[in-house]
Every structure is written in C-alpha cells, then in structure tokens.
Amino acid sequence: MIAEAGLAALWLAAAMALLQLAMAAIALSSRATEPPQIVRDLLAAVRPVAVAQGLLALGAFAALVALFARTDLSVLLVAENSHSAKPMLYKVAATWGNHEGSMLLWVTVLAVAGGAIALFERLLATRTHVATLAAQAAIAAGFYAFLLFASNPFARLSPTPLDGLGLNPLLQDPGLAFHPPTLYLGYVGLSVAFSFAVGALVTRDVGRDFARAMRPWVLGAWIFLTIGITAGSYWAYYELGWGGWWFWDPVENASLMPWLAATALLHSVTVLATRDGLRAWTIMLSVVAFSMSMVGTFLVRSGILTSVHAFAVDPTRGSFILALLILYIGGALALFAFRVGTVRQGALFEPVSREGGLVLNNLLLSVILGIVLIGTLYPLLAEAFGVQLSVGPPFFNRAAGPIALLLVAGMAVGPLLRWRRDRGRAVARRIAMPAAVTLIVFIALLFTDAGLMPLLGLSLAAGLAVASILPLVGRSPWRTPMPIWGMVVAHLGIAVSLAGMASDSAFTAERLVAARPGEINRVGPFAIRFEGIKPVVGDNWSAIQGRLIVTRDGGQPFLLRPEQRFFANPPTETSEAALATFWDGQLYAVLGRDDHGGRRQLRLWWKPFVTLIWAGGGLIALGGFVSLIGRVRRRRAR
Amino acid sequence: MKRRLFWVPLAAFVAVAGLFAWMLSQEPDRQVRSRLIGQPLPAFTLAPAVPTKPGLTTAAFRTGQPRLLNVFGSWCVPCAAEAPQLAKLARAGAKIDAIAIRDTPDKVAAFLSDYGDPYAAIGDDRNSSVQLALGSSGVPETFVIDGQGRIAHQHIGAIRDEDVPILLARLKAAR
Numbered sequence: 001m002i003a004e005a006g007l008a009a010l011w012l013a014a015a016m017a018l019l020q021l022a023m024a025a026i027a028l029s030s031r032a033t034e035p036p037q038i039v040r041d042l043l044a045a046v047r048p049v050a051v052a053q054g055l056l057a058l059g060a061f062a063a064l065v066a067l068f069a070r071t072d073l074s075v076l077l078v079a080e081n082s083h084s085a086k087p088m089l090y091k092v093a094a095t096w097g098n099h100e101g102s103m104l105l106w107v108t109v110l111a112v113a114g115g116a117i118a119l120f121e122r123l124l125a126t127r128t129h130v131a132t133l134a135a136q137a138a139i140a141a142g143f144y145a146f147l148l149f150a151s152n153p154f155a156r157l158s159p160t161p162l163d164g165l166g167l168n169p170l171l172q173d174p175g176l177a178f179h180p181p182t183l184y185l186g187y188v189g190l191s192v193a194f195s196f197a198v199g200a201l202v203t204r205d206v207g208r209d210f211a212r213a214m215r216p217w218v219l220g221a222w223i224f225l226t227i228g229i230t231a232g233s234y235w236a237y238y239e240l241g242w243g244g245w246w247f248w249d250p251v252e253n254a255s256l257m258p259w260l261a262a263t264a265l266l267h268s269v270t271v272l273a274t275r276d277g278l279r280a281w282t283i284m285l286s287v288v289a290f291s292m293s294m295v296g297t298f299l300v301r302s303g304i305l306t307s308v309h310a311f312a313v314d315p316t317r318g319s320f321i322l323a324l325l326i327l328y329i330g331g332a333l334a335l336f337a338f339r340v341g342t343v344r345q346g347a348l349f350e351p352v353s354r355e356g357g358l359v360l361n362n363l364l365l366s367v368i369l370g371i372v373l374i375g376t377l378y379p380l381l382a383e384a385f386g387v388q389l390s391v392g393p394p395f396f397n398r399a400a401g402p403i404a405l406l407l408v409a410g411m412a413v414g415p416l417l418r419w420r421r422d423r424g425r426a427v428a429r430r431i432a433m434p435a436a437v438t439l440i441v442f443i444a445l446l447f448t449d450a451g452l453m454p455l456l457g458l459s460l461a462a463g464l465a466v467a468s469i470l471p472l473v474g475r476s477p478w479r480t481p482m483p484i485w486g487m488v489v490a491h492l493g494i495a496v497s498l499a500g501m502a503s504d505s506a507f508t509a510e511r512l513v514a515a516r517p518g519e520i521n522r523v524g525p526f527a528i529r530f531e532g533i534k535p536v537v538g539d540n541w542s543a544i545q546g547r548l549i550v551t552r553d554g555g556q557p558f559l560l561r562p563e564q565r566f567f568a569n570p571p572t573e574t575s576e577a578a579l580a581t582f583w584d585g586q587l588y589a590v591l592g593r594d595d596h597g598g599r600r601q602l603r604l605w606w607k608p609f610v611t612l613i614w615a616g617g618g619l620i621a622l623g624g625f626v627s628l629i630g631r632v633r634r635r636r637a638r
Numbered sequence: 639m640k641r642r643l644f645w646v647p648l649a650a651f652v653a654v655a656g657l658f659a660w661m662l663s664q665e666p667d668r669q670v671r672s673r674l675i676g677q678p679l680p681a682f683t684l685a686p687a688v689p690t691k692p693g694l695t696t697a698a699f700r701t702g703q704p705r706l707l708n709v710f711g712s713w714c715v716p717c718a719a720e721a722p723q724l725a726k727l728a729r730a731g732a733k734i735d736a737i738a739i740r741d742t743p744d745k746v747a748a749f750l751s752d753y754g755d756p757y758a759a760i761g762d763d764r765n766s767s768v769q770l771a772l773g774s775s776g777v778p779e780t781f782v783i784d785g786q787g788r789i790a791h792q793h794i795g796a797i798r799d800e801d802v803p804i805l806l807a808r809l810k811a812a813r
Contacts, residue, residue, distance in 0.1 A: 284647060291651070298658065318662050326655050333648040341641045377654065380661055 054115025482630025497616025
C-alpha cells in the first residue's frame with residue numbers, strides 16, 4: 001500500500017510540475033501591459049501549484065523512507081539494499097544509499113526548493129518570479145520522468161525474499177546518514193540560482209533587486225554544500241582508513257566544482273547587489289553552478305568514470321541523464337547567449353577597488369574550477385584517443401595549489417579595499433600588518449623540514465587569519481552588520497582550514513610496522529605498545545580488535561582499539577581506524593593483516609593540527625549561516 | 639565582439655556533451671591493460687618449489703618457443719579453481735612453468751597431487767620478490783612469454799573455460 005501511495009504521489013508531483021510549467025508559459029507569453037484577468041489568475045495560481053508539487057514529492061520520499069524503516073522486502077529496492085538485521089539509523093539511511101532512492105531525494109529537494117521560492121520569495125517582480133518557478137518546474141519534470149521511466153524506486157518484487165541483500169558496510173556509519181542529504185541540499189539548492197537566472201533572462205530583468213533576491217538562496221545552498229563536503233572529507237578520512245582527507249576522486253571533484261562556482265557566485269552577486277556590476281557574469285555563474293551539480297550527477301550515475309562512489313553503472317540511465325543535461329544546460333546557455341546581450345550593461349568600476357578584488361576572486365576561482373574540471377574529464381578525453389590514463393593528486397595539487405595560495409593572498413587584501421576606487425598607498429598601509437605576520441611565520445618555519453607549498457600555506461594562513469579580522473577593527477561589535485561578521489568568520493575559517501592542510505602535509509609522521517604482541521613502536525611524541533588482538537561482535541558484524549596502549553611523552557597511558565570488521569550482509573571486510581584527538585593533532589591507528597608469523601601489520605600516523613581542516617570547514621559554514629541570518633533579517637525589516 | 643563571447647560557454651558545453659555522448663556509446667571497458675606487454679622478463683633465478691621438479695630461471699624462457707608462466711599459491715582458492723583449465727592447456731600442447739608465491743614445498747606438493755600438475759618447472763618465490771619484479775598484482779596470474787623471453791600477454795585472475803582458446807591463440811601469435 002505504502003509503495004503504491006508513494007508512486008501515486010510521484011506521478012501527481014510530475015503532473016503538477018507540467019501544469020506549473022504550462023500555466024507559467026501561457027501567462028508569460030502575454031506581453032500586454034494591462035494583462036487580462038485570466039493571465040493575472042494564471043500568474044497567481046503558479047505559486048500554489050509549486051507548493052503542492054513540493055508537498056507531493058516530499059510525500060513520495062516519506063513513503064520510501066517508511067518502506068525502508070519497515071524493511072518491506074516486497075519492494076525491490078528495499079530487498080536489494082537493506083536487511084532486517086540492521087540498526088534503525090542505517091535502515092533509514094539506506095533509503096538514499098542507492099541509485100533510485102538518492103535520485104528521489106534529489107528531485108524531492110528540487111521540488112521543495114521550488115515550493116520554498118513560491119512561499120517565501122517576495123523581492124522579485126511577479127513575472128520574473130513566475131518565470132523562475134517555471135524553470136524550476138521544467139528541471140523537475142525531466143527528473144520525474146527519469147525516475148518514473150528509468151529508475152522507479154517503488155517497483156515491487158515477487159515472490160518476496162526472506163531477507164534483503166544488505167547495505168555496503170562502508171556506508172553503515174553515522175556519517176552516511178547525513179552526508180548525502182546535506183550534500184544534496186547544497187547541490188540541488190543551486191537549482192534555485194539556475195532558475196533565477198533563467199527567469200531573469202526570460203524577463204530581461206537583471207539588476208540589484210534580482211541579485212538581492214537571489215543571494216540568500218545561493219547562500220543557503222552554499223552552506224549545505226560546505227557542510228556536506230567537510231563532513232564527506234572527514235568521513236573518508238576516518239572510515240576508509242587511508243589517513244587521507246581528500247583524494248581528488250571524480251565524485252569528490254563533482255562536489256567541489258559546484259562549490260567553487262557557488263563561492264564565485266556568492267562574491268559576484270555581492271557586486272551586482274551593491275554596485276549593479278558584473279551582470280552577465282553573475283547570470284553565467286548561476287547557470288554554471290547548477291550545471292556543475294548536474295554534470296556531477298551524470299558522471300556518478302552513468303558509470304563513465306570509475307570511482308569508489310559510482311554505484312549504479314547503467315548506460316540507459318546515463319543516456320537519459322545526458323539528454324536532460326543537454327536540454328537544461330544547453331538550453332540555459334543558449335538562452336544566455338541570445339539574451340544576455342540585450343541585458344543593459346551594469347556599472348563599471350576602477351581596478352583597485354573592492355569590485356576589482358572580487359573580480360580577481362572570481363577569476364582565480366574560475367581558473368581552479370577549470371583545472372578541476374579538466375583534470376576530471378581529461379581521462380575521458382584521453383580514452384577517446386585510445387590512451388588510458390588517470391589524473392591524480394600530483395596534477396591537482398601542482399596545478400591548483402599555487403592558484404589557491406594566490407587566491408588566499410587576494411582574500412586577505414580584498415575585504416580591506418573600498419568600493420568604487422581605492423588608493424594603492426592607503427591599501428599598502430592597511431595590509432602591512434598581515435603581510436608582516438606572513439613574513440615572520442615564513443622565516444620562523446624556514447628551518448623546519450616543511451616543503452615549499454606547506455610553508456607558503458602556513459604563512460599565508462597566518463596572514464589571512466590576521467587580515468580577516470581587520471574589517472572588524474574600529475567597529476563596535478554590536479553595530480557591525482551580520483553579513484560582515486559572516487564574512488570575517490568564513491574567511492577566518494579558510495585560514496584555519498588551510499593551516500590544517502599545510503600542517504598535515506608538512507609535519508605528519510607515518511609508520512608502517514609488523515608488530516609482535518608486547519612490542520613498542522614510536523611515532524611522533526607517542527610510544528605505542530601492541531598488546532595483542534581479541535575478537536569482538538557488534539550489531540551485524542564481528543571483528544578482530546587490536547589493543548594498543550599509548551603513552552604520550554611518558555604521560556598517562558590510554559587504550560586505542562583499531563578493528564578489522566567482517567560484515568555478513570553483504571559479506572565484506574572493512575577496517576575501522578582508531579583515533580585519539582588532542583588539541584594539537586590526531587593519532588591515527590589502523591590494524592592490518594596477520595603475517596602468519598605471529599605479527600600484525602600496524603599503520604600509525606601522528607597528524608599535527610589535522611583537525612583544523614574540518615574545524616575550518618565548520619567555521620566557513622558558520623560564517624555563511626551568520627551572513628544568511630543577517631540578510632534574511634534585513635529583508636524582513638524592509 | 640563582446641556578443642560573440644557570450645557563445646563561448648555554450649560552445650564549451652557542446653564539446654563536453656559530445657564527449658559524454660561518445661563515451662556512453664562505447665562498450666564499457668573495465669580491463670586493466672598491462673603495461674608489461676613487450677617488456678622482457680626481469681632476471682631471476684628461483685630455487686625449485688618441490689624437490690621433484692626443477693626451479694625456474696629467466697634463461698628457461700629464451701628457447702625460441704613461447705611458454706606460459708603461471709603465478710599461483712597453494713593457499714589460493716581461485717588457483718585450485720583454474721587447475722582443470724591449466725590441464726586442458728597442457729593437453730593442447732602448451733608448455734607451462736609456474737612460480738609458487740609464499741609457499742612451502744610440502745604444501746605445493748599436496749596442491750599438485752590434489753589438483754593435478756601441468757607444470758614443467760616451478761620456482762619458489764617465498765617473499766614475492768619475483769612476483770613484484772614481474773609486475774603481477776596477485777594470484778593467480780598467467781603470462782604468455784614469447785621465445786625471446788618477452789611478455790606477450792598478461793591474464794589477470796583465474797583462467798576460465800572461455801579463456802583457454804584465447805590463451806592458446808596468444809601462444810600461437812607469440813611464436
């Protein structure tokens with residue numbers, strides 16, 4: 001019953017999307033200055049339809065969650081991806097741990113975002129608002145079709161099996177329960193920017209009001225994207241047991257690219273809102289940001305790139321998504337090419353000015369985006385010419401690293417520039433202190449064994465940390481507008497995160513040993529005594545647990561318990577790293593195999609200040625959140 | 639001029655979409671292609687893995703006749719599973735040598751008596767050093783070596799029934 005109700009809700013939501021699109025198209029095609037009553041009625045009716053569509057999609061998704069929570073094995077998707085002997089959290093999380101369920105979540109976020117625009121957006125002119133909702137409905141309609149015709153999540157299975165196949169154990173982690181939904185809110189939330197841009201192109205209404213209307217939505221999506229990427233990075237770090245926090249895997253890149261575009265968009269939309277400049281560029285970034293989300297979805301779902309994340313390798317689905325991609329991205333970019341020339345040119349500005357700094361930010365972010373995109377697609381291109389290769393961290397780090405550092409330097413200076421025009425000498429005075437801090441840290445660390453890039457990273461991080469606080473100097477903390485606070489916190493977060501990354505690559509100590517019980521190994525300031533192993537059992541797994549007694553500089557000893565886990569459904573082996581967190585870093589231990597000679601492989605890392613990477617990510621998201629509150633409150637006050 | 643610039647994003651996207659479409663139309667190819675093809679075998683001298691058979695040296699492959707080199711271990715289940723196919727290859731006239739990885743003589747002898755012995759010679763690679771030098775990533779793996787001691791083909795994983803004619807054809811081609 002629940003499955004059928006869910007399917008019905010999905011069909012109805014699809015019908016609502018088509019209705020929404022048709023009503024908006026008819027209403028917008030009337031160009032009369034005094035539109036007839038019917039047109040005004042149609043314009044007014046688009047909003048409730050959008051809300052209904054959002055509710056129906058939400059209902060369909062809730063039905064699927066209920067099916068997974070009850071482990072209804074008569075539903076094919078549940079039988080293939082869940083198992084009755086699984087903790088409740090993972091039963092629910094299994095809803096989006098598979099292709100169909102995650103696509104349903106995707107389209108649900110899309111529809112709910114559309115409903116939210118209909119309910120809460122009040123700044124936009126009516127016609128632009130309706131055009132925006134039409135664009136959102138058009139995207140949704142395509143993805144409903146994809147679900148209903150190529151990936152039905154509610155398909156039944158007969159006869160009903162005795163039990164399900166289970167969920168990949170790597171995904172049975174609290175991190176998974178929240179990582180994909182957060183990321184999707186970000187990914188798909190960017191569809192709002194896309195629809196705003198398309199709506200504005202349709203009505204040729206690009207200006208400061210448009211930018212102010214769009215900004216909180218972009219900010220919201222960007223916050224979720226930031227949290228999603230940060231959480232995903234930490235999850236990979238402790239769950240995969242490789243000690244790394246970013247692997248330049250195609251799917252990681254697929255989430256980084258929309259983030260880079262959205263970050264650039266957040267900054268360019270500020271220029272548009274404050275100074276009415278960068279009109280065409282902002283429109284293009286809005287289209288590009290969500291296009292990157294869709295390209296990412298395509299790369300993951302079509303299986304044309306191999307990745308640890310690619311779970312549904314199916315060429316039919318790939319062709320379907322590609323067709324949608326061509327329709328939406330191609331359509332929006334064609335509309336951009338035809339229409340943007342007719343958008344009135346915005347204000348111009350001097351190169352040495354806040355606007356100039358923001359343009360530099362946008363250029364550098366776009367270059368990094370280009371590098372990541374090329375690096376991700378290059379293996380495909382090479383394969384088209386018959387060469388097999390993979391592009392790995394050495395390329396990305398070497399190509400994007402220096403530009404990222406340049407971006408950080410620009411980020412320290414940018415917020416200290418005045419709008420419209422500034423004087424070079426005055427700017428030099430303002431950045432003197434951060435520049436001095438950068439130099440001092442650089443010289444102080446010159447004699448450690450840090451490589452050049454980590455050295456530059458650490459010193460620039462210190463300089464940026466100082467520079468990011470300077471906009472607060474001379475302001476009363478209570479009177480400072482929330483968006484300024486947001487900027488300060490987010491930029492500080494970048495400094496903190498960069499310091500963590502640089503410290504990790506400069507000072508990490510690593511040891512790989514085969515230890516006999518009783519043996520003591522040292523890594524960093526730690527002495528680690530291998531006590532031996534013992535078997536343990538959990539909810540749906542059993543494990544070999546290693547017992548390590550650790551002392552730091554002869555202090556109080558404590559116990560670390562890395563595990564090798566064996567899951568029965570499906571039969572899989574995972575390694576659970578054991579972490580000890582200190583204020584100044586993390587000790588990371590992985591239990592490896594038995595060498596059949598009474599020794600166990602142990603991999604030990606001491607990673608000074610590595611946690612700053614994710615703390616910084618949290619600060620960046622917090623900055624976005626503070627800024628969002630400020631923007632929303634200011635709009636309410638108006 | 640500026641107007642033309644606005645078409646650049648669309649043009650870039652069309653190129654990328656074309657690439658995607660082309661990729662989708664291709665047969666998915668998940669084979670790891672060996673970089674070893676055409677390389678000479680690394681120089682090695684391995685002691686006999688069982689007392690009843692000779693050990694293995696690189697020189698044994700420079701006889702002018704192509705041979706198969708099977709990398710296996712008595713502890714490896716897929717190695718036992720491919721034994722009938724190796725026997726079939728031997729009956730069809732293939733000359734097969736082997737390297738036993740991380741093994742002991744009594745266990746190899748027991749393996750041969752359980753699953754058959756198609757091998758002319760078996761080298762004992764107790765610490766996997768020759769396996770690593772060969773560029774073999776696991777067991778079982780089977781190489782076709784031409785008469786000059788160069789690697790002509792690498793088969794990763796167990797030999798299944800349908801692989802037998804392929805390996806025989808590769809042997810013939812390596813002549």
